[in-house]
Amino acid sequence: MNEDGYRLGIDIGGTFTDLSLLNPQDGSLTAVKTPTVPDDPARGILNGLALLKEKKIHPSQIHYFVHGMTIGLNTLLQRKGARIALFVTEGFRDILSLQRLRLPIPYDFRSRMPEPLIPRKYVFPIKERMLHDGSEKIPLHLEEIDHAVEKVLAEGLEGIVVSFLHSYRNPLHEHQAAERIKLKAPELEVVTSSELWPQMREYERTVMAVANLYIKPNVRHYFDTLNERLASAEIPATPYITQSNGGLMDIETAAKAPVKTLFSGQAAGVIGAIRAAESACMRNVITFDVGGTSADISIVEEGKAALTQSNQISGFPVTIPSVAMYSIGAGGGSFAWIDKGGLLKVGPESVGSDPGPACYGKGKKAALTDAFLVCDYLNPGRFASGNMKLYREKSEEALLPIADYLDTDVRGAADQMIQVAVANMYTELSNVMEQRGFDPREFSLLAFGGAGPVTANFLAEEIQAKNVLIPPSPGTLSALGALTADFVYDAVFSRQVLLEEVTMAELKEEFAKLSKQAEKWLDEQRVKTLAGASLLFLLDARYKGQAYEIELPVSPEWLEASSAGEIAESFHLLHGRQYGHSDENTSIELMNMRVRIIGKTPKPPMKKISRPAGSHAQASGRRTIVIKGRTHQADVFDRSSLQCGHKVDGPAVIEQDDTTTLILPNWQGTADQAGNLIIERKESGR
Secondary structure, three states, rough: OOOOEEEEEEEOOOOOEEEEEEEOOOOEEEEEEEOOOOOOOOHHHHHHHHHHHHHOOOOEEEEEEEEEOHHHHHHHHHOOOEEEEEEEEEOOOOOHHHHHOOOOOOOOOOOOOOOOOHHHEEEEEEOOOOOOOOEEEOOOOOOHHHHHHHHHOOOOOEEEEOOOOOOOOOOOOHHHHHHHHHOOOOOOOOEHHHHHHHHOOOOOOHHHHHHHHHHHHHHHHHHHHHHHHHOOOOOOOEEEOOOOOOOOOEHHHHHHHEEEEEEEHHHHHHHHHHHHHHHHOOOEEEEEEEEEOEEEEEEEEOEEEEEEEOOEEEEEEEEEOOEEOOEEEOOOOOEEEEEEOOOOEEEEEEEEOOOOOHHOOOOOOOEHHHHHOOOOOOOOOOOOOOOEEHHHHHHHHHHHHHHHHHHOOHHHHHHHHHHHHHHHHHHHHHHHHHHOOOHHHHHHEEOOOOHHHHHHHHHHHHHHHEEEOOOOHHHHHHHHHHHHHOOOEEEEEEEEEHHHHHHHHHHHHHHHHHHHHHHHHHHHHHOOOOOOOEEEEEEEEEEEEEEEEEEEEOHHHHHHHHHHHHHHHHHHHHHHHOOOOOOOOOOOOEEEEEEEEEOOOOOOOOOOOOOOOEEEOOOOEEEEEEOOOOOEEEEEEHHHHEEEEEEOOOOOEOOOOEEEEEOOOEEEEEEOOOEEEEEOOOHHHH
């Protein structure tokens, strides 16, 4: 790594803002945590920089700055976005209301589709029509654009989304409409559906464009504030933002397409988890990120994160390539309540960072963090790097009503809270395992986030995972993931046709166009140092009703020698090899052609400790903890004292600045050469 200056990765969560700083000269990492400031997230970053100053690291020494965020996601979830209008093809005014005519919960007839982000009165039909092949049937009527713009201005709206039928094949009318709007009302923000992700499916493409403009003002305001704060802090670096696909883009690109950052923080966590798994020589892991508001789960097979072409946020489809994530409303800030049936519930609502769990000293609700504290998993004097004091008496006071209702003491209520939260996690993960069809006994559970290592052993025991992996700095792994992410851009061309009917010349032509688009994007990112770049050629296809992603080699020899028919034949062979059957008479339908460019960034070296230590670590203390209704005498260890080869028998508590790890009875932890902690069942417990 030859880039001068420190490299800083940041993740802003619902409760804490995490910073991971890399010294490229010696590969050392410095991690700090500071409470998130919900009303001013950039202030939390400055507070983190102040903590780095205390460690003799001045902001002016930071020459690379990467940032994962939830600004756009929170704007969408809280419905606090811009007041905007939508221009659609005449006859399609109700596209946002009709949606897909499917119940969100198929077995619940009372479930309702999400309320559109734009009211119907602000949806304006425009006379124009493109056909499915991109040919023009009805020219765009510019006078209708002018009339609609006047109404938008009269209503005091902030921007306009233009989404016309079949614009993914021919965006001419959308471009003409956007130019006309800018001519008549240059103060209005304009977004066209074809510029974001030109893919078939009119509703999904429209929702994407609407969500993008809806969150854009809030995100741009935050970015402006961030740039000002970084300048005042004397940081010379250009900020980069993590994307939902696990890649990076510069802040100007992110400001234009903030919808691509909706899963920014979660994706960065998965990237960090993949690197941690690599250091432990693990290929198949279940990532388990538990923060203040939620637990996020993802699957990594053969060292690669599972990607999806469609995610859901509050019922809205987001059809761009993203790291496949499954979220549960069970984080450290999830609070306890009693439902109408008299059952104890934990989450999905969270107390956030302000007021936070009762133990923070402000809130009155008993959150999962309070339960951890009352069960004595947490050290109140060593929370968030010692920058926060926890008040046990406040936790007990908040838990008392729950305990009285359950007819137990506060420790019993806290223990039951933890088991309910773990049951919620198990239920969601079981659904994921069934959908993906994998055996959890072949996977390791990789836990991170502030609360992940506390609950991971419980969950691993329930799902019978192979083992548990706790990386060296799990509380700030998402920030490290942002720091180690590559630059990634996806370009798409939609075409619905049988694969056998496509000529190789057509494939080459479209891939060449997409490649130029991708390479142009990478050049615009202004990144100073790259360790290399590569292109992936992908086909989205449908076979027997199932969607598949086909990755194509890009060697010149392959391009010259292969044909689309041979691609189809290869797919049939692969399908038969994987599933034991294949019907070559069944045609493969081509849906999309995609190109992904990956600009690789320098990575910190993976340090290995060559000298194994003794067989068992030395405990620093001992305390009584509660696990599943029973009390145990648990040894307490300082994570920094664990050396390669050290073993820790459960029950045990392992403390470090950014989190706490709990090891259950009949399990044992071992420190490996990379500083990871591997928790496995004892032989006698098998």
